[in-house]
Amino acid sequence: MCLLCLLGTVILFSSCSRATDKQPTVQSQSVLRSALEPLDVKSGNTPPAHADSHIDSKRAFQYTREVTAFGERYIGNENHKKLERYIVDHIKGDEVEDNAFTADTVKGKFPIRNIIAKFPGSKDGIIVIMGHYDTNYPLRGTGYVGANDGGSSTAILLEFANQLRAGGKKRAGYSVWLVWTDGEEAVKNWTATDSLYGARHLAEKWEKDGTLKKIKALMVMDMIGDADLNIDRDTNSTAWLLDLIHSAAEREGYQSHFYAREGPIEDDHLPFVQRGVPSADVIDLDYGYNNVFHHTPQDMMDKVSAKSLEIVGDTIMETIHMLDQR
């Protein structure tokens, strides 16, 4: 019996012994599932085949490095424009849609541009993967480059584009849309109206034009490059989608990096959750001891790892595969 199974058994026993009518905690549920998995295999319940598509994590890491090398990329600045061109260059030849508008903020008007790459599928419905590419505005001028917060999310979507493109003209499953969102960060203090500029605009637009109804699942990638990776279980997200992501992580053997902590997180998924779209925020919101690297000039390449990009990248590719089969 492996140590993890042993641990699972101990937790199972201890929660049984409490003889409570409450639901087990999230943590014990997921450990429990890991502990039971070998039994399922024995009883002939073998899980369906893997997607077996692994991202090129070295390349994703290189993208993170290139994106970060542009420097501060807050809304309205020159480096932000350079990064827009860098993203658009990368998806040249794919089906691309621009969603640009002017945001009215407490710091004035800013051009905001969501960039969407669409990879059509044979099944009716859309899986949306989002990640913001702007860096924190209040930290402008401090040398803040957001390797993890802004860099890793931009990069992993670029790598997802490579993977989805490699599948040929039409995917065997749902259409997948990648959205590089803009203006995720607040310009002054995070509030419902000073944050998520790009995502709020897109959710409104997609509500009006009927796109929202077609979305089977929406997943946001944010701060997923942390070398010490612990993805949070966000209680604002849709529970079944979080569970599916966990199952995908288990198939890849990465479940220990998921859901040790839980709590409500506000991110680009919120405007979609509020409109009834099944959505999950995939985020590690504990960046460095006591989150000391988050929104500080210490958010640099040395805190990010290719392995973390691989863990999240492979898990999300597997999640897409599992969604395709539903």
Ligand SMILES: [Zn+2]
């Ligand atoms: Zn941020």
